[in-house]
Amino acid sequence: MSGDAVSLAYDYPVLGAFWTIMWIFLWVMWIFLIFRVIVDLFRDDDLSGWAKTGWLIFVLVLPFLGVFVYLIARGRGMGKREQEHARAQLESTNRYIRETVGATGPVSEAEQLAHLSEVRARGDLTDEEFRRAKEKILHA
Known part of the structure; x- marks a missing residue:
């Protein structure tokens, strides 16, 4: 062993695996x-x-x-820009949810009665059908 260079990675396979995993991670x-x-x-x-x-x-x-020059020159603002982007995404998602829920949310009794009156005014409902539907809405 006096003239041969010994590599620890080949003598210890676990150490070789460790170095391989470390380089892949890096x-x-x-x-x-x-x-x-x-x-x-x-x-x-x-x-x-x-x-x-x-x-x-x-x-x-x-x-x-x-990359290193960019991080030195502009790295301080990277976190702020990331936060602004996340905040904008959250606001956009919340706006979409509010619009979607508002469009398909539960309809109030007043809105149901107004719609029922429009249908009756068009002549699609008889007076008896209108009365029964109105009672159903009010007693539900």
Whole structure:
């Protein structure tokens, strides 16, 4: 063993598996970070189209340097932009829910009676049918 270089990963297979998992984890995190920077670039309304293009080229051509410079220069605002986007999404969802529930929600007795009167005025209901439907609405 005096002249041979010994690699611990080959002597201990568990250590080799650990290093492999660690490198895979680091690459997944790196790819996630690149996508996060690109999404933040396109989400930012303060940057012009030329500035977004410049940052995108910088991040794609020199990824390590581009991402690290972007994080140093604009990293502070990334969290704020993410929060604004989440807040806008929540407001949009809440507005949609309110509109949907409002359109299909329970109809009040007054609305039901007004609709019943319109149907009677068109001649689609007889006086007896109108009376029975009105009693059914009022006693329900």
